[in-house]
Amino acid sequence: MKLTFFKYQGTGNDFIMIDDRSCLFPKNDTNLVSFLCDRKFGIGADGLILLQNDEMSDFSMVYFNADGKEGSLCGNGGRCAVAFAKYLGIIDTQTTFKAVDGLHQALIEETTVSLQMQDVEEIKAKPNYFFLDTGSPHHVQMVESLEGLKVFEEGKKLRYGLYGKKGSNINFVSQKNEGTFSIRTYERGVENETLSCGTGVTAVALAMHRAKNTTMNSIRVNTLGGELKVTFEIDGRAYRNINLIGPAQQVFKGEIEC
Numbered sequence: 020m021k022l023t024f025f026k027y028q029g030t031g032n033d034f035i036m037i038d039d040r041s042c043l044f045p046k047n048d049t050n051l052v053s054f055l056c057d058r059k060f061g062i063g064a065d066g067l068i069l070l071q072n073d074e075m076s077d078f079s080m081v082y083f084n085a086d087g088k089e090g091s092l093c094g095n096g097g098r099c100a101v102a103f104a105k106y107l108g109i110i111d112t113q114t115t116f117k118a119v120d121g122l123h124q125a126l127i128e129e130t131t132v133s134l135q136m137q138d139v140e141e142i143k144a145k146p147n148y149f150f151l152d153t154g155s156p157h158h159v160q161m162v163e164s165l166e167g168l169k170v171f172e173e174g175k176k177l178r179y180g181l182y183g184k185k186g187s188n189i190n191f192v193s194q195k196n197e198g199t200f201s202i203r204t205y206e207r208g209v210e211n212e213t214l215s216c217g218t219g220v221t222a223v224a225l226a227m228h229r230a231k232n233t234t235m236n237s238i239r240v241n242t243l244g245g246e247l248k249v250t251f252e253i254d255g256r257a258y259r260n261i262n263l264i265g266p267a268q269q270v271f272k273g274e275i276e277c
């Protein structure tokens with residue numbers, strides 16, 4: 020089959036994007052998805068996203084990790100899917116769409132997409148790390164310095180050692196100033212460090228607020244692929260109206276025989 024695809028990236032987290040409103044893509048073909056995401060033999064990406072029609076909202080986003088399996092929520096992928104929906108003329112500047120964890124609202128202005136995330140009610144605080152779910156599971160751990168950190172080795176150890184087969188995404192964070200943090204993330208499903216992880220950035224912002232490392236509710240998070248902003252409202256122990264804000268861009272369009 021000849022497959023037309025688009026390539027998108029959001030702070031260097033890159034995705035193969037497919038207009039699958041006809042529902043023809045063989046989504047249970049794990050080998051096909053992992054082949055397409057392979058950087059040597061295929062197109063190359065951290066994940067693959069199908070944009071499909073949805074009865075209740077503007078569109079539905081189906082996300083697969085680079086290993087070919089359907090993943091939990093992808094924040095950067097969600098922002099890229101919004102940019103793709105705008106490109107296809109499905110939406111204008113605002114939208115409500117469906118993802119694996121429910122409905123999301125989003126705004127798009129030029130190449131900046133602001134994606135509303137689900138409320139977070141629970142953050143587990145352990146002596147040297149936090150664990151929370153921002154649509155995907157995230158381990159958040161402070162480190163002295165991100166430079167020279169062996170993210171692949173350390174991340175892999177925690178991903179399997181602490182969280183078993185199901186695993187978790189692992190974020191290492193250091194503070195720059197009152198409202199700015201830097202992170203590096205080992206991503207489950209990609210099983211490697213990626214340049215950026217949107218749900219991870221969101222998890223870091225909330226965990227750092229919970230840790231009282233900041234009192235701000237608008238937080239900048241530097242990733243290896245650029246800067247994202249997270250804004251939220253505090254409601255007792257819960258975080259609501261969480262928004263993940265940053266760039267999402269189309270890189271190229273292509274065709275592949277597969």
Ligand SMILES: N[C@H](CCC[C@H](N)C(=O)O)C(=O)O
Nearest residue numbers: 090091093094095216217218
């Ligand atoms: N890159 C994604 C996270 C994908 C989640 C995935 N790694 C999983 O745990 O299934 C993001 O921007 O939020």
